[in-house]
Amino acid sequence: MGWRLKIGQAAGIDVFVHWTFLFAPLYVIYKSWQGSWAVMGIMMVLLVCFFACVLLHEFGHALAAKFFGIQTRDIIITPIGGLARLQGISQQHPLQELVISLAGPAVNLLLAFAFVAYLLLTSRDFVPDQIDAFPQILLWANMALCVFNLVPAFPMDGGRILRSLLALFLPYTAATSFAANLGRIFAILFVAFGIYVREFPFVLIGSFVFFAATAEMQFMRDLTITNVTKPD
């Protein structure tokens, strides 16, 4: 995974930040360049809060996996999201993959509900009226994290949910191949959208999804070939 910095450990899982994460604050500086130092500072704090929500999302996956006795090797934070590396998730139990994949977006939904409750209790508006309206911004950020991750763009959570649902009725390789092909279509749409609105992160996420979906298909194909050549 290249150079990375350990930032802590929770529930026995090491948390790392990948060196490419440096691009996230650089992107914030680029975006808030015209504003004041105060604006840039607030954007930086928002960035940290946003990635804290991403980290909690990954712990949602990791703790759901733990419930099924599946270990998490580590959690890595990258500029395009987090990655919980699970060890030995079984092809024989699509329902486990379904629950584990749902657990991440579920955490963001719970966080969004918590911010809604806080805003209701303090009788404030849900719409952020200024740049430092943290509870409002984080409410919408968590809603966005939940919805975006549920897009069936394998290997994003939504794609994994789709694969596990298909795997209940289809062979695992067929389910993976269908989900991965759909993932590649979404990946191309992400890239096209990113170019259209001139938002580089979408291009990056789209490219990542495309190559990751292709790699997963290749992996399944190799697995099938190995199974054929070694019938034992």
Ligand SMILES: [Zn+2]
């Ligand atoms: Zn996730």
